[in-house]
Amino acid sequence: xAFTPERGxxxxxxxxxxxxxxxxxYHGTRLQQIAExxxxxxxxxxxxxxxxxxxxxxxxxxxFDETERTIRRVLEAEGSPLQKVRRLIETYVDLVAxxxxxxxxxxxxxxxxxxxxxxxxxxxxxxxAAIVTLITDGQQARAFAAIDAVALVLGVMGMVTFFxxxxxxxxxxxxxxxxxxxxxxxxxxHVIQLVERCLTPERGDLNLAVA
Amino acid sequence: xAFTPERGxxxxxxxxxxxxxxxxxYHGTRLQQIAExxxxxxxxxxxxxxxxxxxxxxxxxxxFDETERTIRRVLEAEGSPLQKVRRLIETYVDLVAxxxxxxxxxxxxxxxxxxxxxxxxxxxxxxxAAIVTLITDGQQARAFAAIDAVALVLGVMGMVTFFxxxxxxxxxxxxxxxxxxxxxxxxxxHVIQLVERCLTPERGDLNLAVA
DNA sequence: GTCTATATAGGGATAGAC
DNA sequence: GTCTATCCCTATATAGAC
Numbered sequence: 526x527a528f529t530p531e532r533g534x535x536x537x538x539x540x541x542x543x544x545x546x547x548x549x550x551y552h553g554t555r556l557q558q559i560a561e562x563x564x565x566x567x568x569x570x571x572x573x574x575x576x577x578x579x580x581x582x583x584x585x586x587x588x589f590d591e592t593e594r595t596i597r598r599v600l601e602a603e604g605s606p607l608q609k610v611r612r613l614i615e616t617y618v619d620l621v622a623x624x625x626x627x628x629x630x631x632x633x634x635x636x637x638x639x640x641x642x643x644x645x646x647x648x649x650x651x652x653x654a655a656i657v658t659l660i661t662d663g664q665q666a667r668a669f670a671a672i673d674a675v676a677l678v679l680g681v682m683g684m685v686t687f688f689x690x691x692x693x694x695x696x697x698x699x700x701x702x703x704x705x706x707x708x709x710x711x712x713x714x715h716v717i718q719l720v721e722r723c724l725t726p727e728r729g730d731l732n733l734a735v736a
Numbered sequence: 737x738a739f740t741p742e743r744g745x746x747x748x749x750x751x752x753x754x755x756x757x758x759x760x761x762y763h764g765t766r767l768q769q770i771a772e773x774x775x776x777x778x779x780x781x782x783x784x785x786x787x788x789x790x791x792x793x794x795x796x797x798x799x800f801d802e803t804e805r806t807i808r809r810v811l812e813a814e815g816s817p818l819q820k821v822r823r824l825i826e827t828y829v830d831l832v833a834x835x836x837x838x839x840x841x842x843x844x845x846x847x848x849x850x851x852x853x854x855x856x857x858x859x860x861x862x863x864x865a866a867i868v869t870l871i872t873d874g875q876q877a878r879a880f881a882a883i884d885a886v887a888l889v890l891g892v893m894g895m896v897t898f899f900x901x902x903x904x905x906x907x908x909x910x911x912x913x914x915x916x917x918x919x920x921x922x923x924x925x926h927v928i929q930l931v932e933r934c935l936t937p938e939r940g941d942l943n944l945a946v947a
Numbered sequence: 948g949t950c951t952a953t954a955t956a957g958g959g960a961t962a963g964a965c
Numbered sequence: 966g967t968c969t970a971t972c973c974c975t976a977t978a979t980a981g982a983c
Contacts, residue, residue, distance in 0.1 A: 534966080538923035550849045556769020556959065568960080569967055577959065629847055635902035636840055637760045638849070645905060653906055676899065676926050679907060684891040690845035692890040694856060695864055715887050720935040745948085767977070778948050782978070 535573045538562050542584050547626025550638045551581055580642040585634065588627045592620060594651050600655055605662035610724070613656065614681065614716050621689045622709045629690045653678065660724075669724040678722060685716060746784045748774050753795050758837025761849045762792055789851040790808060796845065799838045804863050811866055817874035822936070824867065825892065825927050832900045833920045840901050864889065871935075880935040888934060896927060 534541075541562035545554040560567040574580040599612050621628045631640060634645065661672035693703050702708065743751075752773035756765040765789060771778040773923040810823050822824065831841045871885035908937050913919065 545925060548848050550761055550763060550847070551846075552761060553849060555957090565966095566967080566968060568962095569956090571960065572966060575960095632902065633761075633844075633847060633849075635905050636761070636844060637759050637905070638764060646951095649906055671921065673926060675907060676923060679899050679903040680895040680930075682925075683902070684895040687894020687898060688887065688890050691843065693901075694846050694848070695860055695890070711884065715884060715891075719891075719930065719934055723930055733877070766975090768975095776948095778976090779951080779978085783948060786978095788977070800964060 533567070534563065538570060538573055538580070538586075539584055542580050543626050543630070546581065546584060546633075547629040550633050551640060552638065581640055584627075585630060589631065589646075589648065592617070592631075592712050593648065595620060596652060598654070600659060606659060606666070606668055607721075607724070608657060610663075610720060611717050614685075614720060615713050617682070618685055618709060618713045618716065622704055622712075625704070626695070628686055632686055632690060663724070667726065670726040672723055677720070681716060681720060684728075685712070688712060696714055739833055745774070745776070745780075745897060749781060749784055749791070750795055750798075753786070753791050754837050754841070757792065757795060758840040759845050762851060763849065792851055795838075796841060799835070800842065800857075800859065803842075805860065806831060807863060808866070812872060817870060817877070818932075818935070821874075821931060822928050825896075825931060826924050828893070828923045829896055829920060829927065833915055833923075836900050836904070839897055843897055843901060861865050869877075874935070878937065881937040883934055888931070892927060892931060896923070899923060 539561065540556075541559045544562065545559050549555075549558075554577075556570055557713050559580075560570055570580070574583060595616060596613070599609065600618050602609070602612070604612070633639075635649075639645075656678050657674050660669060660677065663669040664671055664674065689704065749770065752770045753765075755773065756770050760766075760769075761799050765788075766779055770791075771781055776814060781791070790944040806827060807824070810820065810827050813820070813823070815823070844850075846860075850856075867889050868885050869881060871888065875882055875885065900915065907914065
């Protein structure tokens with residue numbers, strides 16, 4: 526799956542769509558542009574996908590499913606809550622850093638950039654809830670400090686996402702290759718350390734109760 | 737300026753455009769929709785703005801300028817680096833929480849959602865650089881730990897931005913009124929505490945060198 | 948300054964040859 | 966399965982009356 530020397534046209538379309546949708550958004554993406562990237566005529570796209578909207582869903586759904594599977598695998602693996610949190614961060618950073626265009630598409634979707642009659646599936650909420658539960662369980666077991674779990678999870682998502690999407694526009698003058706392997710590893714350590722400091726129960730000044 | 741009982745049509749157009757652009761993005765926004773919100777005919781818009789692109793710029797530029805002025809005022813005020821960092825976070829959270837649509841527009845812009853020939857002004861990079869300098873100055877004075885300043889600033893921006901834009905879609909099931917005053921104050925404390933923990937030089941385990 | 952009517956372009960989608 | 970040609974609608978923008 527990682528090594529695909531012979532890709533069919535359908536896969537090349539999906540790949541081109543991923544790039545266009547990520548960089549231009551759904552409404553900003555032109556089928557013309559996708560066709561050009563693939564090297565075929567615009568009309569040929571309709572042999573593989575009945576509409577622009579179907580193509581969008583093919584890209585988004587497939588990626589969301591893979592993301593969900595990956596995250597759930599981490600959640601269900603053996604280990605302490607803290608170990609799971611660490612692995613979760615590492616996994617999420619890898620997902621985002623290696624697939625910036627797909628990440629942009631999902632981020633855009635959360636901003637409301639999607640086909641006209643679209644409404645977000647509850648799947649993303651379920652997944653998020655599962656992660657929040659990991660934190661709150663750890664809190665009930667007195668392993669984590671009592672900070673706002675939802676805020677923490679959403680905040681970390683936003684931090685990592687922003688760093689590998691928007692920041693590539695705002696930041697390049699300083700940070701060189703923001704997606705280089707060494708940089709990605711540094712971000713992982715950065716975020717893990719930050720989250721650990723938030724969840725460490727000692728130093729009693731954690732006055733952010735859950736409710 | 738905060739209290740404007742008599743708004744002209746131009747201002748009402750800007751306000752309607754802000755909502756549409758934030759919720760639908762530049763390419764997803766229809767002038768028809770803006771006109772409806774204002775309660776005028778589509779063609780009347782062109783009496784105030786020569787094109788959709790000009791209207792977009794009127795909205796974005798004005799808000800970016802106000803944001804920059806506000807942030808710079810904090811940067812230039814008296815106080816220790818740590819006090820400035822605290823005020824910076826409070827100010828930014830207020831800006832974002834009270835203007836979610838404008839925040840979405842800027843976030844979208846950083847993702848590449850803008851008029852066709854658009855290229856981002858270097859202003860945002862200058863502003864970001866000024867904030868980063870505040871951190872690195874504090875680090876050279878040994879007041880802050882030697883963590884990656886760029887990553888910290890971008891991360892906090894992403895965290896706060898995401899929390900008040902995308903999270904309103906993903907999170908509402910749990911967090912009730914995410915923009916309520918009490919919630920906003922809680923986010924401020926949350927982020928300030930988080931950043932302080934990152935910048936505190938003690939506990940020598942800060943192994944994230946700048947370079 | 949706001950309207951109705953219309954011009955013009957561009958992009959999604961279809962038909963049908965090869 | 967890919968192409969050319971074309972349909973058709975929508976959206977920006979303009980013209981000109983009131």
